[in-house]
Amino acid sequence: MTQKINVQKTQNPKPKPDEKNLGFGRYFTDHMFIMDYDPEKGWHDPRIVPYGPLTLEPSTMVFHYGQAIFEGLKAYKSADGRIFLFRPDMNMKRINLSNDRMSIPPIDDKFAVEATKALVSIDRDWIPSEPGTSLYIRPFIISTDPFLGVRPSYTYKFIIILSPSGAYYPSGINPVKIMVENEYVRAVRGGTGFAKTAANYAASLKAQEIAAEQGYVQVLWLDGIERKYIEEVGSMNVFFKIGDEIVTPSLDGSILPGITRDSSIQLLKKWGYKVIERKISVQELYDAHAKGKLAEAFGTGTAAVISPIGELNWDGKIITVNDGKIGEVSARLYDAITGIQDGTVKDEFGWITVVE
Numbered sequence: 001m002t003q004k005i006n007v008q009k010t011q012n013p014k015p016k017p018d019e020k021n022l023g024f025g026r027y028f029t030d031h032m033f034i035m036d037y038d039p040e041k042g043w044h045d046p047r048i049v050p051y052g053p054l055t056l057e058p059s060t061m062v063f064h065y066g067q068a069i070f071e072g073l074k075a076y077k078s079a080d081g082r083i084f085l086f087r088p089d090m091n092m093k094r095i096n097l098s099n100d101r102m103s104i105p106p107i108d109d110k111f112a113v114e115a116t117k118a119l120v121s122i123d124r125d126w127i128p129s130e131p132g133t134s135l136y137i138r139p140f141i142i143s144t145d146p147f148l149g150v151r152p153s154y155t156y157k158f159i160i161i162l163s164p165s166g167a168y169y170p171s172g173i174n175p176v177k178i179m180v181e182n183e184y185v186r187a188v189r190g191g192t193g194f195a196k197t198a199a200n201y202a203a204s205l206k207a208q209e210i211a212a213e214q215g216y217v218q219v220l221w222l223d224g225i226e227r228k229y230i231e232e233v234g235s236m237n238v239f240f241k242i243g244d245e246i247v248t249p250s251l252d253g254s255i256l257p258g259i260t261r262d263s264s265i266q267l268l269k270k271w272g273y274k275v276i277e278r279k280i281s282v283q284e285l286y287d288a289h290a291k292g293k294l295a296e297a298f299g300t301g302t303a304a305v306i307s308p309i310g311e312l313n314w315d316g317k318i319i320t321v322n323d324g325k326i327g328e329v330s331a332r333l334y335d336a337i338t339g340i341q342d343g344t345v346k347d348e349f350g351w352i353t354v355v356e
């Protein structure tokens with residue numbers, strides 16, 4: 001059942017930030033989408049209202065027990081001025097995967113896409129048009145019962161906010177240095193690793209902080225049981241080109257099923273590459289490097305699209321991948337995906353949703 005979205009426009013539109021200096025996640029548009037849940041009415045009262053603070057009691061459950069999920073996607077302005085979303089249906093379906101794990105009631109994923117389109121349409125003047133820029137879309141759900149007992153909340157808010165964001169690579173793609181994380185783990189099987197939940201991020205900060213102190217941009221997470229098998233890189237999925245195969249860790253429950261990961265696999269297969277989803281140990285990676293077979297390593301995620309890895313440090317053993325330069329496969333994927341997103345490459349997979 002599609003519900004009608006009530007729209008209350010702002011009386012005080014904000015000045016727009018400088019498009020050349022947006023950075024990430026610092027500016028928010030004039031409006032936001034909100035919808036409430038309670039057990040009697042289900043998800044109800046969808047509305048677009050002026051962006052502004054929420055009023056929540058200090059006892060609100062999300063502050064204490066972290067029952068919260070989120071998504072991240074982008075709206076792009078095409079060369080001819082149209083507005084595109086990239087696979088928004090996948091993000092909204094993934095909300096329900098995350099909701100289920102976090103005991104949050106499911107949303108109507110198709111309606112959530114419509115709500116996103118409506119919000120982006122109202123704030124369309126906020127979509128930057130400089131090359132590489134986009135309007136970042138952050139849907140999220142929080143538990144809102146004012147209650148301190150431990151149980152799933154009875155009430156929730158589903159909110160969507162928008163943030164104009166700068167180019168991820170303002171001066172060209174530079175491969176990053178990555179620290180293999182031996183002490184801390186991001187997720188374990190049976191845990192919440194496959195869900196896009198706030199708690200996973202809270203648990204990952206410490207390792208990122210330590211790696212950053214040593215000059216590393218991200219950490220490469222290993223499995224939580226044996227600390228042998230590769231899981232993800234920072235908040236991105238990870239791929240390796242070993243010989244003529246492209247290997248990525250299989251989704252065994254502790255890895256986030258990335259939409260950029262899925263898009264990359266589909267493109268690579270279409271181009272005739274042999275893509276294998278399986279367990280891969282960090283030792284295997286180092287052995288492949290020793291034999292001269294590790295040709296490329298890269299992360300995939302909405303923010304960067306493709307992030308090539310130029311160096312890995314595992315317990316002080318440092319290897320350089322592809323001379324620290326961006327590889328052929330990484331570059332081809334980056335060009336194809338960003339090209340589909342801004343309308344300069346034909347959308348053969350039907351990944352684009354147009355915002356009217």
Ligand SMILES: *Cc1c(COP(=O)(O)O)cnc(C)c1O
Pocket residue numbers: 072196232234235236237256257258259260261300301302303
């Ligand atoms: C969001 C996220 C990704 C990337 O997913 P995309 O859908 O490609 O943006 C990968 N890993 C983690 C932990 C994430 O939270």
